[in-house]
Amino acid sequence: MSKAKAVPPGAVIGILGGGQLGRMLALAAARLGLRTHVYAPEEDSPAFAVAHAHTRAAWDDTAALSRFAENVDVVTYEFENVPLQAVALLARMRPVRPGERALAVAQDRWREKTFAAGLGITTPPFANIETEGDLAAAARAVPLPAVLKTRRFGYDGKGQVMLRPGDDLAMAWNTLGRVPCLLEGFVDFACEASVLVARGMDGVVVAYDVPRNEHERHVLRRSHVPSGLAPRTELRAVEIGRTLAGSLDHVGVLAVELFVVRQADGTETLVFNEMAPRVHNSGHWTEAACDMSQFEAHVRAICGWPLWPPERHHDCVMTNILGHEAKEWMRWAAEPGVVLHLYGKGTIREGRKMGHVTRLLPSHGAKTRQA
Ligand code: AMP
Numbered sequence: 001m002s003k004a005k006a007v008p009p010g011a012v013i014g015i016l017g018g019g020q021l022g023r024m025l026a027l028a029a030a031r032l033g034l035r036t037h038v039y040a041p042e043e044d045s046p047a048f049a050v051a052h053a054h055t056r057a058a059w060d061d062t063a064a065l066s067r068f069a070e071n072v073d074v075v076t077y078e079f080e081n082v083p084l085q086a087v088a089l090l091a092r093m094r095p096v097r098p099g100e101r102a103l104a105v106a107q108d109r110w111r112e113k114t115f116a117a118g119l120g121i122t123t124p125p126f127a128n129i130e131t132e133g134d135l136a137a138a139a140r141a142v143p144l145p146a147v148l149k150t151r152r153f154g155y156d157g158k159g160q161v162m163l164r165p166g167d168d169l170a171m172a173w174n175t176l177g178r179v180p181c182l183l184e185g186f187v188d189f190a191c192e193a194s195v196l197v198a199r200g201m202d203g204v205v206v207a208y209d210v211p212r213n214e215h216e217r218h219v220l221r222r223s224h225v226p227s228g229l230a231p232r233t234e235l236r237a238v239e240i241g242r243t244l245a246g247s248l249d250h251v252g253v254l255a256v257e258l259f260v261v262r263q264a265d266g267t268e269t270l271v272f273n274e275m276a277p278r279v280h281n282s283g284h285w286t287e288a289a290c291d292m293s294q295f296e297a298h299v300r301a302i303c304g305w306p307l308w309p310p311e312r313h314h315d316c317v318m319t320n321i322l323g324h325e326a327k328e329w330m331r332w333a334a335e336p337g338v339v340l341h342l343y344g345k346g347t348i349r350e351g352r353k354m355g356h357v358t359r360l361l362p363s364h365g366a367k368t369r370q371a
Contacts, residue, residue, distance in 0.1 A: 004095070004201055007074050007303035009033030014072030014094070016086070018045025018054070020343040020353060021279050022078035024287070026051045028295035034303065039068050046343045047078070059083045069093035076252060076302050080106045080276055081153055097201075097251040097302040102277035105248065109151045109182045109274065116272045119243050123272045124185040124259075129173060138183045139169050145186035148172045150179050160218070162186070187271050189259035193227055194282040197241035198253045198297035200307045205245055206297065207238045208290065209312050211282050213257075219351060223282045223318040225289065229260060233268040244275060253298040255280030281353070285318035286310065288339035288358035315361040326354035337361075 007013070013029050015022045018040030026036040026047055035052040038045065041059060048054040053071070057064035065086055069075070075096045077087070080103055087100050105111050110128045117123045127138035129148075144167065150159035161172045163183075173181060192215060196208045212227035213220055227234065237258060245254045255278070259271040283294035292300075292310040300307055321328075326348055332340045342355035 004304055006305055007034070010035065011073040011303075012037050012052070012071065013299065013302070014039060014068055014075040014090075015047065015051070015078055016040075016075065016082045016090075017078035018042060018047040019078060020046055020345075020355075022047035023050055023343060024284075024293075024295045024341075025076070025078060025279065025298060028293060029299045032296070032299060032303075032305075034299065037068065037072050039065070044346055046345050049344055059086045062089060065089050066093065074302055076278075076298070077103070078278055080278060098254070098277045099249065099251070102248045102250050102254070106275055106277045107152060109149055109154065109184075110180070111151075112275060113182065113184070113272070115247075116244065116275075119247055121240055121243065121272045122269065124187050126182055126184040129181045129183055132170075135170055135173065142183045142185050147184050147186055148176060149182050149184060150176055151182055152180070158218075187259045187261065187273075189271070190262035190268070191229075191260050192257065192273070193229060193233075193237060193260050193270070194223075194255055194257045194280065195237040195241040196253060196255050196280060196283040196286070196294055197238070197245050198294070198301050198307055199245040199250050200301045201251050201304045203246070204307050205242050206307050206309045207241060208283060208286055208294065208310055210234045210237045211285065211318075212260075213282050217351070219320070219322070219353075220281045221320055221322075223285055225285055225312065225316055225318075230268050233260065233270060236270055240270065240272070248277070250277060252277065252301045253279045253283070253294050255283060257282070281320065281356075282318075284341070284356050285316045285358045286312075287341065288318075288360060289314040289316040312363070314363050316358050317361070318356055318358045320353055321355040321357065323350045323352055323354065324348055329355075332357050 012035045015038045018038045023046045037053040038047045038051040039055045113123045125142045127141040144165045146163045148161045192213045199205045210227045211223035211225045214222040256275045257273040261269045279294045287293040290310045337360045339358040
């Protein structure tokens with residue numbers, strides 16, 4: 001067992017980032033008698049409404065960060081683009097879980113793919129582009145079709161350009177502002193999946209069933225559980241999650257997005273896409289269909305509470321509610337077996353994640369504790 005003392009009920013978890021993930025973490029913490037203090041720069045942060053306290057300040061406001069640290073017992077984050085300088089400052093005052101390492105790796109697509117490949121996890125072919133001089137070598141290493149992605153700050157397909165045979169790599173790099181990029185082979189996948197694991201301070205890792213994920217315009221639309229993938233594919237996915245979490249000495253939930261490639265003979269292989277050192281959209285169904293949600297698992301892990309293997313009691317499909325669809329809330333609210341979660345966002349924008357619904361389906365009786 002880890003020597004660090006458990007963060008007890010009544011203590012305060014500091015959450016960096018005020019989006020829906022922070023909101024759901026705060027709700028899970030409240031259920032365990034823990035308090036939360038959310039730090040975010042945006043005025044309309046949906047997590048503010050459900051936290052015990054909040055600080056609205058910029059990421060480089062060192063005085064506000066120090067005051068925040070003084071008022072919390074442990075710090076976590078709900079998105080991986082928290083500036084590392086802010087995290088480093090906080091880490092001098094309070095434990096930050098997951099640590100700076102997971103964050104540094106996950107913030108940079110090149111570092112993250114290099115890290116995964118170094119652990120024997122299959123990735124698409126990839127090459128780093130930092131200068132004009134890197135372009136020719138990258139073009140040789142990664143045949144087209146390929147995807148050019150900014151190394152940092154890309155999400156939901158933002159900061160990405162698809163390159164087809166005949167397209168000009170230099171021109172695409174110009175389009176992305178000549179910032180450090182990763183050129184990565186296009187994966188002709190049969191479907192996408194993810195794995196969510198939670199790792200405690202004592203090194204115990206628990207895993208959720210693997211969701212199969214459907215994206216629309218690069219944004220997650222639906223997660224299906226069970227995935228319908230071959231059992232050995234799911235086992236491999238969990239192994240990938242465990243390997244990454246263990247190698248990073250991660251504490252908390254870690255989500256890994258994977259491409260499933262199907263060979264002509266039906267066998268499936270998994271190709272690493274990216275990871276998030278935090279709770280993840282493709283795990284929202286755990287709140288309605290499991291005896292411990294990903295949010296609770298994360299809170300338990302960072303507070304040094306015991307983790308036990310979560311069990312799924314229903315099959316389910318989680319669907320994101322995007323933009324103006326939120327106006328349909330009454331329709332979902334009226335449907336039995338549909339667990340509705342709205343994020344309380346005041347402003348509707350095209351494609352904005354406004355909430356999600358988890359449609360519970362009869363389970364086929366499978367007991368799915370993974371560890
Ligand atoms: P990302 O932001 O890297 O997760 O990319 C968003 C989505 O773009 C993924 O979920 C895939 O649907 C698609 N995508 C990204 N990279 C690739 C790739 N190398 N090959 C095929 N599709 C990709």
